[in-house]
Every structure is written in C-alpha cells, then in structure tokens.
Amino acid sequence: MVPFPSLFALLPLASLSALVSAYDWIPDPAVPGSADGGWQELPQLPGADLITDFPIPGTSAVFPLYQSSGLDTAEVTRAIIVPGAEARDSWSYWITMQNIKMDLASTDSTFNPNTTSIMSPCFLSQNDITAGAGNANQLNWKGGDWFSGDFANGPTNGDNISSFDVLDALVNYYTNASMYPNIQAVVLAGHSAAGQIFQRYAAMRIPTINDDRVNYIVANPGSYLWLVTDRPHQNASCASVNVYDKYKYGLTGGIVGYSTGDFKNLGRDGVVSRYRGRNVHYALGTADNGPGDTGCEASTQGATHLERGDNFISMLNNSNGGMPSSHTVDMIEGVSHQQDQMFNSSQLRERLFKEVTATGSLQNSTTATAAPTGQRSSGSNDAPTAYSASVTLGIAGVAFLSILSGVALL
C-alpha cells in the first residue's frame, strides 16, 4: 500500500500539465548562513559532484567546485565554467545553468546534454571557512578580492595564489587532451561579479596553446578593466588618472600580482592587443539600471551597469581597429540584473551551448599548468577599495532586491 496519497491525485487536472516536464527542474536549496557572515555549508546538488579538493599547482591548498556528474569525458565537447556572484552562491549558478541545459535538451533534439559539462568554482571567503562551508585546506579570499584576480588570503598567505591561477588550472583541466580529447569550447560564463573576473581574466590570462577555444561571457559587470586612460565621465573624487585608471579599473599601476611580470614585458599595448584577440562576449540587460559599484572609479565609466557596458562598447568601436572581430555584443531586451534571464536569453543560450570559435583538434600540452610564480615576484596586490562600501546580502535578499530594482549588486 502507498503510505501517502500521490501529490498528483490531489491536484485539479487543469494544473497537471504545468507540473509535467521533460526534465527535472532543480529548485534553489535553502542554504544556512549568509553572504555577510559566511555560508555554513556547500549543499549537495542533484546531478553534480561537489569536489572539495581540486588541486591547484603552486600550493598544497585545494579548491572546491561543483561539476556535472556521471559524464563520459570522451563524449564531452563543451565545458561551461560559471562561478557564483558577489554572494559566492556558486550552487545557485550551477543549478541555473543545469536547468537551462536540460530545458534546451528537452526542446532541441540536436542538443545532447551529455556533451556539456557544467562546473561552478567556489571562491570562498574566510567567513565561509569559519562558518562551515569550507575547510582549513581550502583557498579563500578577502571580500571581493577574487573578482579582481587578487591573491588568496588563506590558508597560506605567502603562496601568492591568484583567482586567475585557479581559472588557469580549471581551463587546463578541460583542455587536457588525455582527459577531454574532444573538447571544442570552454565557456567562462560570468554575471555581475563573475562578469568582472572574466573580463579581467580575458585581458590578463597568460596564454596556453589552446587559448583559441576559450570564450569569455561578460554579463552586466559592475565595472570594467578600461583599455584607455580616457573616460566618458569625470568625478572630482578621483580626478587623477593614477586613481580612476588604477587596476582593477584600468592599467595605470596597481597591476594585480598574477600579472606583474607579464605586464612589465607586454605593457599596456601588449595587454590590450592580446585582449582584442580573445573571444569576448559582452551581454547587457537593457533594464539593468542599477549602479552596482558606487565608487568614484566605476562612476567614471558610467552611472549604471548598462551605461558602463554601452560606454565600454563605444570605446571599443572608436578605438584603433574598431570593435574586435572576435568580440560580440548581445543586448538582452527588458532584462535587469538577473542571471537566470540573462543566461536563458536566446542569444546567450546559443553562446553557452552551441557556438564554436576554434577549429581543429585540441593540442596536447606538455608544459606546467600554472603560471610560474617567478612572474609576479615584484607583485603588488592592492585590495580594491570600492568594494568595501558595497552591501552584501543573503541569497534571499539578493533574489528579492534584484527582482525589485536590479540595484546594489556588482
């Protein structure tokens, strides 16, 4: 005998069709703790492995992440790497991407979901370690340092492990031919704070042989690494180019530790030219009228997420060589600061799950996977100042606020 009446039996027939779907929609779990005080756990997710000890070259510390479970690595042709945003809610982003993937598979018979691995890296804070989401062997960052590419704060400060080093390790993992022989695209998908890290990584990433298949989706970031010293707006609080154009907002000084040696060799022109050659996909919600970063540096780029994006595109359009041919711009009509609606737009679904920018097969690397530490020996690693003024919110608050106004998020 069935101990409980079936849920379906209790529902009027009319609402039944709404519940029947071709795939299992994963709801966002309630996670104890908060973005402010620290998360108390990283929840287990259906369809994902929570890997708590991914190795990072150059340190004995390890890194936690979610990854699609049960895929045959030889069948995988795409990897999507999607971090959480400022609230470090990586689980929520893995779920969003998984729901979109399964929706696509249920509506498009040419798409086989087993070909796409979704990974959500967990850039934890010190508070997450203390509150219980992380453990003492895991890398963790101060505040928003991870989205500038800054060095981890722990567990071993002197290791000088940048969040860019972590991204290098993840890209190298998926482009390793002995593990993923058929990978065609690695898509780094970032909304808000994660849009910030990927736009900067597109400029700073030290190249590897399979660079051409790495794609960077930059959706609604709170600020950009600007490529020139001019700005569309002025702000008396940061009148000096040494302030408004300092890394992470520009390339006049304060260069992140990961890049100091590299920047010395390449200079601004070299970094800009490398950035122009990468596959960068900007996506702007046309209703994203929130200010996000309220610091003076960001205000010189524009007043809102949307304005900053528009101004950045204009700057590229007006630059020597114009809009780079490997960069794309998608305007997502009517969407505000909402990751699910951005990633689920027809434009980003195509870029996430279909688009291929590299031809030919993967090359095999024989060299070390991480940037040599010698490259940043004279590094400065200035903590960003604008971040500290921003409000951090619990996940419920994030969802609530972003629906209400689309403001206050980076």
Ligand SMILES: *[C@@H]1O[C@H](CO)[C@@H](O)[C@H](O)[C@H]1NC(C)=O
């Ligand atoms: C994406 O859009 C489809 C409709 O095109 C909808 O059924 C689905 O629930 C959406 N997924 C997410 C994660 O918003």
Ligand SMILES: *[C@@H]1O[C@H](CO)[C@@H](O)[C@H](O)[C@H]1NC(C)=O
């Ligand atoms: C994907 O993999 C699952 C589990 O192995 C399998 O049941 C399913 O048929 C596969 N789907 C396709 C389209 O190959």
Ligand SMILES: *[C@@H]1O[C@H](CO)[C@@H](O)[C@H](O)[C@H]1NC(C)=O
């Ligand atoms: C790379 O290595 C894999 C596995 O070791 C091998 O099958 C493949 O042929 C190699 N590819 C190239 C381009 O050398």
Ligand SMILES: *[C@@H]1O[C@H](CO)[C@@H](O)[C@H](O)[C@H]1NC(C)=O
């Ligand atoms: C200038 O920057 C300050 C922060 O230093 C900010 O409060 C102010 O709104 C900015 N002014 C404008 C016009 O954006």
Ligand SMILES: *[C@@H]1O[C@H](CO)[C@@H](O)[C@H](O)[C@H]1NC(C)=O
């Ligand atoms: C940039 O140039 C493209 C054409 O190359 C044009 O479609 C677009 O509107 C321009 N955008 C801005 C913000 O100037």
Ligand SMILES: *[C@@H]1O[C@H](CO)[C@@H](O)[C@H](O)[C@H]1NC(C)=O
């Ligand atoms: C590729 O993966 C294999 C198997 O895990 C590993 O032994 C090798 O060191 C990796 N290669 C690189 C370049 O990281």
Ligand SMILES: *[C@@H]1O[C@H](CO)[C@@H](O)[C@H](O)[C@H]1NC(C)=O
């Ligand atoms: C780590 O970076 C600091 C500057 O941020 C530098 O002084 C130190 O020499 C670096 N350590 C190593 C081992 O590279």
